[in-house]
Amino acid sequence: KAGVTQTPRYLIKTRGQQVTLSCSPISGHRSVSWYQQTPGQGLQFLFEYFSETQRNKGNFPGRFSGRQFSNSRSEMNVSTLELGDSALYLCASSLNRGVNYEQYFGPGTRLTVT
Amino acid sequence: AQKVTQAQTEISVVEKEDVTLDCVYETRDTTYYLFWYKQPPSGELVFLIRRNSFDEQNEISGRYSWNFQKSTSSFNFTITASQVVDSAVYFCALSEPPGANNLFFGTGTRLTVIP
Numbered sequence: 590k591a592g593v594t595q596t597p598r599y600l601i602k603t604r605g606q607q608v609t610l611s612c613s614p615i616s617g618h619r620s621v622s623w624y625q626q627t628p629g630q631g632l633q634f635l636f637e638y639f640s641e642t643q644r645n646k647g648n649f650p651g652r653f654s655g656r657q658f659s660n661s662r663s664e665m666n667v668s669t670l671e672l673g674d675s676a677l678y679l680c681a682s683s684l685n686r687g688v689n690y691e692q693y694f695g696p697g698t699r700l701t702v703t
Numbered sequence: 704a705q706k707v708t709q710a711q712t713e714i715s716v717v718e719k720e721d722v723t724l725d726c727v728y729e730t731r732d733t734t735y736y737l738f739w740y741k742q743p744p745s746g747e748l749v750f751l752i753r754r755n756s757f758d759e760q761n762e763i764s765g766r767y768s769w770n771f772q773k774s775t776s777s778f779n780f781t782i783t784a785s786q787v788v789d790s791a792v793y794f795c796a797l798s799e800p801p802g803a804n805n806l807f808f809g810t811g812t813r814l815t816v817i818p
Contacts, residue, residue: 592747620804622804622805624806631808631809631810631811632794632796632806632808632811633808634805634806634807637804637805644804645804645805647805677746679746679748681748681804683804686804687804688736688753688755688798688804690804691750691753692750692804692806693750694740694747694748694749694750695747696745696746696747697746697747699746
């Protein structure tokens with residue numbers, strides 16, 4: 590069974606630009622969560638999508654948004670990029686909502702903002 | 704508010720030594736879940752264990768064991784007879800309430816096992 594895949598794996602953008610990251614969950618998984626990992630702030634929850642609806646959101650500005658498609662694939666978008674947005678963005682999928690369902694993480698997309 | 708503290712930033716041990724990674728958490732909820740994840744150099748977070756707040760039994764899985772003590776709000780992780788492949792960053796995390804998928808992570812402990 591294929592794991593969680595994230596594309597692209599590496600990305601370099603300039604301040605002020607926008608970026609879209611993609612996450613394909615494990616087949617059959619319906620919940621997708623996004624996390625940001627930086628050296629300064631560590632791992633922080635961005636948002637969770639289930640059945641194409643955002644179910645939970647972390648403490649991030651509105652420049653961070655996401656969506657989920659009917660096949661459970663998810664995208665996250667960051668507009669007006671800032672230097673501080675440089676991070677590893679991790680996507681996790683689980684069969685269903687709730688902590689009873691183990692979250693499987695992808696390899697991440699490393700975003701560098703210059 | 705939720706908080707997870709991993710006071711050990713980096714630990715180095717010689718292969719075959721035992722090592723314990725500490726995790727202390729804060730929560731106001733009576734129902735919560737605790738997790739340990741491993742992040743090897745490849746970057747993916749690998750799930751190791753999940754424990755709910757009502758189950759204080761210690762758990763052993765091969766060379767890994769976990770000690771959950773609600774009285775001290777700690778969920779420590781021990782690797783017995785460490786191996787080079789255990790070298791990674793280990794994260795402790797907390798989730799609440801039960802219906803949510805969002806995890807609050809500690810800052811991680813980088814473990815280096817020296818051959």
